[in-house]
Amino acid sequence: MTESSSVQSWDIFKEHLAKQGLRVTNQRQAIFDVIFSAETHFTAEDLLDLSKQRDNSISRATIYRTLPILVDCELVREIDVGKDYKYYMPVQRQSVFKAQVVCSDCENIYEVDAPFMEWYGKTVSEKLGLKVDSQRLQVHGSCIAKKEGKVCDKQLVC
Amino acid sequence: MTESSSVQSWDIFKEHLAKQGLRVTNQRQAIFDVIFSAETHFTAEDLLDLSKQRDNSISRATIYRTLPILVDCELVREIDVGKDYKYYMPVQRQSVFKAQVVCSDCENIYEVDAPFMEWYGKTVSEKLGLKVDSQRLQVHGSCIAKKEGKVCDKQLVC
DNA sequence: GTGCTTGCAAAGACTTTGCAAACTT
DNA sequence: AAGTTTGCAAAGTCTTTGCAAGCAC
Numbered sequence: 445m446t447e448s449s450s451v452q453s454w455d456i457f458k459e460h461l462a463k464q465g466l467r468v469t470n471q472r473q474a475i476f477d478v479i480f481s482a483e484t485h486f487t488a489e490d491l492l493d494l495s496k497q498r499d500n501s502i503s504r505a506t507i508y509r510t511l512p513i514l515v516d517c518e519l520v521r522e523i524d525v526g527k528d529y530k531y532y533m534p535v536q537r538q539s540v541f542k543a544q545v546v547c548s549d550c551e552n553i554y555e556v557d558a559p560f561m562e563w564y565g566k567t568v569s570e571k572l573g574l575k576v577d578s579q580r581l582q583v584h585g586s587c588i589a590k591k592e593g594k595v596c597d598k599q600l601v602c
Numbered sequence: 603m604t605e606s607s608s609v610q611s612w613d614i615f616k617e618h619l620a621k622q623g624l625r626v627t628n629q630r631q632a633i634f635d636v637i638f639s640a641e642t643h644f645t646a647e648d649l650l651d652l653s654k655q656r657d658n659s660i661s662r663a664t665i666y667r668t669l670p671i672l673v674d675c676e677l678v679r680e681i682d683v684g685k686d687y688k689y690y691m692p693v694q695r696q697s698v699f700k701a702q703v704v705c706s707d708c709e710n711i712y713e714v715d716a717p718f719m720e721w722y723g724k725t726v727s728e729k730l731g732l733k734v735d736s737q738r739l740q741v742h743g744s745c746i747a748k749k750e751g752k753v754c755d756k757q758l759v760c
Numbered sequence: 761g762t763g764c765t766t767g768c769a770a771a772g773a774c775t776t777t778g779c780a781a782a783c784t785t
Numbered sequence: 786a787a788g789t790t791t792g793c794a795a796a797g798t799c800t801t802t803g804c805a806a807g808c809a810c
Contacts, residue, residue, distance in 0.1 A: 467784050467789055488775080503792045508775060526682045528800080529774060543722075547732055556726050560718070564701075565741040568714050574705055574743030580684075581739045583723040585732030625764060625809050646799080661767045666800060686775080687799060 452537070453480055453519050460517035474498045475510050479520060485533040485553045523553065525582065543581035550587060608638045610695070611677050618675035632656045633668050637678060643691040643711045681711065683740060701739035708745060 457476055461468055478494045479486075486494070488507050495502045511532060514520040523531040525546050531553060536542075543558040558581050565579045615634055619626055636652045637644075644652070646665050653660045669690060672678040681689040683704050689711060694700070701716040716739050723737045 465789085469784070469790065471791070501792075505776080505793075506791060509790085522684075524682060524684045526680075543726065545726055545730055545732065547730075548735065554730055558722070560722075564716070564718075568701065568703055569741055569743045572703055572705075572712055572743075573746050574703065574741075575746050576741060576743050577706065578742045579740065580742075582737065583727055583732075583734060584736045584738075585727045585730075585734050588731050588733050623764080627765065627809070629766070659767075663768075663801080664766060667765085 453534070456517055457514070457519055460513070464513075466513065470499065471495075471502050471506050472510055472513075474502060475507065476514070479514070479532075479534055483534070485523065485531045487529050487531055489529070491532070524580075525553075525584070541579065541581075543583060545583045545585065548584055548586050611638055611692075614675055615672070615677055618671070622671075624671065628657065629653075629660050629664050630668055630671075632660060633665065634672070637672070637690075637692055641692065643681065643689045645687050645689055647687070649690070682738075683711075683742070699737065699739075701741060703741045703743065706742055706744050 454476065457472075458468060460466075461472070475491065475495050478491060478498060482494065488504075488511060491511070492502070492504050492507045495507065511520065511522075515522050515532075518535055520532050521535050523533065523544055525531065525544070533553070533555075536555070540557050540559055541561040542555040543561070545554040545556055547553075561579055561581055565576045569576045612634065615630075616626060618624075619630070633649065633653050636649060636656060640652065646662075646669060649669070650660070650662050650665045653665065669678065669680075673680050673690075676693055678690050679693050681691065681702055683689060683702070691711070691713075694713070698715050698717055699719040700713040701719070703712040703714055705711075719737055719739055723734045727734045
């Protein structure tokens, strides 16, 4: 994450807040900062912990109230991998459709290009009389390294 | 759903139970029957309601304990569309990878072939050192008919 | 008879919400 | 000053679990 892209994102956020009649608060600013200096995926609880380090007064409620705003303006993507909590991650500023590859051993989530999805989703939906709103493509896998008795850890690439 | 395919599914279920040292109970039988005479997707709560019509003593706990068994032996597919409850549907007895097209207006869930997924998932995963466990491809859309002021209802195909 | 199953109700896990105080504009 | 936003704690929603009674094998 370059500084300029983070600045650009902040402008998008501020503009979105203004447009919705919402306010720029210290809490929202801190939460934004945490997200855009992290670069990885995180849960609401992760975000709460990290945010509290910047401003201990930030509450769980504010985290849960702020995340939907960031998802709304497409600065953050919500990722549901079937667990009972969701992951979030800063959206890369590019328009290629992304698939998520989720490693169940080390909890890594990779985002990879899946450009064919745009065509596929559109074609299939139109046949059914639907207009595409969103798409999700997830591949769940497990570490080959781990199966061979080698290390697999959150810190390492599988 | 032809009768023969339902019978075949029942054999798979019975065999799976036996293999795991589990027992054939009236409740499991009733739940199985409900699922394989419904043909559509359903939630745990839907299943509870329908099952209670056959056997009013069936409890929510039993529903939640039985579903994972059916998912295990691949007779039922669990579908998480991002809501806080899950959908389930009887698995078609064929091996082509299926995508789900979810209509947010009428809550229909269509399953369509996505044969390319097998290749895609495998290729992408191997590059990352992963072995594919499962994949999910979902397209979320909304009714074109409804946008044009026409009817869109659960009963109708969008 | 042994030990898996069940229903019930309570517990869990994550997320949402009502309210009064605090803050942004 | 007017109207958002916040933290807190309680409430919600779906799902899981402990337990004693009941049932399959």
